[in-house]
Amino acid sequence: MIAYLGGVSLEGGASTTATFLHRFILCISRHPRVQARAQKDLDAVVGKDRMPQMDDITQLPYIEAIIKEVHRFYTTSALAIPHATSTDESVEGYFIPTGSIVFMNIFGIYHSEELYDDPLVFRPERFLESEFGTKSGADTAGLRGDLHFGSGRRICPGSHLANNAINMNALNILWGFDITHVSGENEGRDLPITPEDFTSGMAPGPKPFKCNIKPRSERHAALIRKAFSEARSIFRMFEHELAVDEFISAEEE
Numbered sequence: 669m670i671a672y673l674g675g676v677s678l679e680g681g682a683s684t685t686a687t688f689l690h691r692f693i694l695c696i697s698r699h700p701r702v703q704a705r706a707q708k709d710l711d712a713v714v715g716k717d718r719m720p721q722m723d724d725i726t727q728l729p730y731i732e733a734i735i736k737e738v739h740r741f742y743t744t745s746a747l748a749i750p751h752a753t754s755t756d757e758s759v760e761g762y763f764i765p766t767g768s769i770v771f772m773n774i775f776g777i778y779h780s781e782e783l784y785d786d787p788l789v790f791r792p793e794r795f796l797e798s799e800f801g802t803k804s805g806a807d808t809a810g811l812r813g814d815l816h817f818g819s820g821r822r823i824c825p826g827s828h829l830a831n832n833a834i835n836m837n838a839l840n841i842l843w844g845f846d847i848t849h850v851s852g853e854n855e856g857r858d859l860p861i862t863p864e865d866f867t868s869g870m871a872p873g874p875k876p877f878k879c880n881i882k883p884r885s886e887r888h889a890a891l892i893r894k895a896f897s898e899a900r901s902i903f904r905m906f907e908h909e910l911a912v913d914e915f916i917s918a919e920e921e
């Protein structure tokens with residue numbers, strides 16, 4: 669049972685968080701204006717003498733807005749996991765008998781023109797303008813800020829872990845690196861959104877794309893190397909067969 673629970677958590681947690689970060693990096697690489705605003709906030713709150721910590725996110729509403737917009741724009745699990753009705757139900761005149769398979773169309777809700785202005789435009793600012801990023805006058809009854817984790821009794825049990833991992837990664841990536849689209853063009857206009865642009869599965873990620881990722885300065889790079897070195901013993905437990913040691917020994921020379 670313990671192995672089963674561990675396996676389910678690993679399965680449910682690894683690809684979802686990883687593909688979210690792929691989508692996050694894709695969005696950032698195509699939106700230099702968004703990246704610049706996030707880094708300006710990070711410089712004011714965190715500065716350049718330390719790396720971000722978990723609590724910093726509470727003082728960085730624009731970065732929270734970016735994360736929410738990536739969840740909305742690139743819904744991780746478009747239809748969640750199929751549910752089934754345990755009783756006869758009636759919704760807006762439709763009879764749904766016991767045992768019907770029901771999908772939650774999260775992508776549909778997150779891209780509804782009734783709820784969002786320009787839903788196919790990536791614009792984190794919408795989440796600073798209203799609680800759910802919705803347009804003025806939208807009927808938000810029943811809407812939640814975390815629909816991307818599903819609904820009801822089978823809602824994602826890993827949402828808190830996922831939020832912590834995503835927040836920490838987003839803070840570190842934006843604090844430490846400049847990410848640019850390789851062509852340097854098409855700002856904000858070419859985020860792929862059709863299914864053909866994505867891998868298949870429950871949590872599709874973007875197909876391989878090119879971008880440049882460079883430390884923002886030698887000062888940032890030095891602090892990242894130091895943090896990496898300090899985490900060495902933890903990495904060792906999990907990644908002893910990977911090339912981490914080569915990186916560290918090169919670092920120590």
Ligand code: HEM
Binds near residue numbers: 684744
């Ligand atoms: C970006 C991160 C994640 C997203 C967007 C996400 C999203 C979802 C969604 C939409 C569902 C289906 C809920 C429903 O049908 O109502 C789900 C289920 C599930 N998730 Fe996540 N998830 C994420 C991360 C994680 C993590 C980190 C873990 C565990 C460590 C996890 C474990 C699970 C499990 C075990 C289920 C099945 C729950 C059940 O059927 O009772 N997820 N997730």
